[in-house]
Amino acid sequence: GESVGLHLPTLSVQEGDNSIINCAYSNSASDYFIWYKQESGKGPQFIIDIRSNMDKRQGQRVTVLLNKTVKHLSLQIAATQPGDSAVYFCAERADYGGSQGNLIFGKGTKLSVKP
Amino acid sequence: DAGVIQSPRHEVTEMGQEVTLRCKPISGHNSLFWYRQTMMRGLELLIYFNNNVPIDDSGMPEDRFSAKMPNASFSTLKIQPSEPRDSAVYFCASSFLAGGYNEQFFGPGTRLTVL
Numbered sequence: 001g002e003s004v005g006l007h008l009p010t011l012s013v014q015e016g017d018n019s020i021i022n023c024a025y026s027n028s029a030s031d032y033f034i035w036y037k038q039e040s041g042k043g044p045q046f047i048i049d050i051r052s053n054m055d056k057r058q059g060q061r062v063t064v065l066l067n068k069t070v071k072h073l074s075l076q077i078a079a080t081q082p083g084d085s086a087v088y089f090c091a092e093r094a095d096y097g098g099s100q101g102n103l104i105f106g107k108g109t110k111l112s113v114k115p
Numbered sequence: 116d117a118g119v120i121q122s123p124r125h126e127v128t129e130m131g132q133e134v135t136l137r138c139k140p141i142s143g144h145n146s147l148f149w150y151r152q153t154m155m156r157g158l159e160l161l162i163y164f165n166n167n168v169p170i171d172d173s174g175m176p177e178d179r180f181s182a183k184m185p186n187a188s189f190s191t192l193k194i195q196p197s198e199p200r201d202s203a204v205y206f207c208a209s210s211f212l213a214g215g216y217n218e219q220f221f222g223p224g225t226r227l228t229v230l
Binding site for chain 2: 042
């Protein structure tokens with residue numbers, strides 16, 4: 001799920017298929033991760049989160065998997081729908097010290113769902 | 116709750132003019148974040164406040180940018196003087212930091228164009 005410059009990685013899937021969006025995070029000390037969805041012209045919206053003491057968390061049609069060994073995060077969307085078309089960002093919290101709350105965002109992956 | 120409110124939604128100004136962006140966080144949240152999003156650099160954290168106090172402003176590009184949070188329900192981001200390279204979408208987000216999860220809720224953004 002990383003990108004350089006102007007080009008976002010793009011994932012194109014057929015409606016009804018499952019989607020998997022990947023993200024490599026940078027800090028092994030990160031203890032909390034979030035996936036956001038951003039539709040065109042809108043702000044990022046929370047999808048699902050996971051703490052570092054877990055390796056899997058499920059929501060409605062979405063599952064997040066965390067592999068701390070290789071610092072990898074993935075978002076699985078079941079039965080992808082046209083409304084899922086958006087840019088998806090992973091974010092990590094690398095410094096939690098009571099008053100700290102900074103999230104570091106990845107560059108994003110564009111999901112395109114073909115009807 | 117109305118969510119995070121930002122104004123204006125769109126701003127077009129000329130180089131050298133002062134620009135003020137406004138944000139009303141979600142009631143009860145104790146942290147507020149200002150981000151800038153561009154195609155080239157993605158989503159960048161500019162500054163964040165906890166209990167109205169600036170905690171980290173290392174992302175503020177230069178002295179032309181300033182942010183204030185006079186109370187728990189209002190924050191401003193000011194650019195003076197503005198330059199064409201400041202053109203971007205500026206997001207405000209708020210969160211309740213108290214341990215564990217700290218999902219950030221984003222506003223709709225202000226699209227700034229500096230001519």
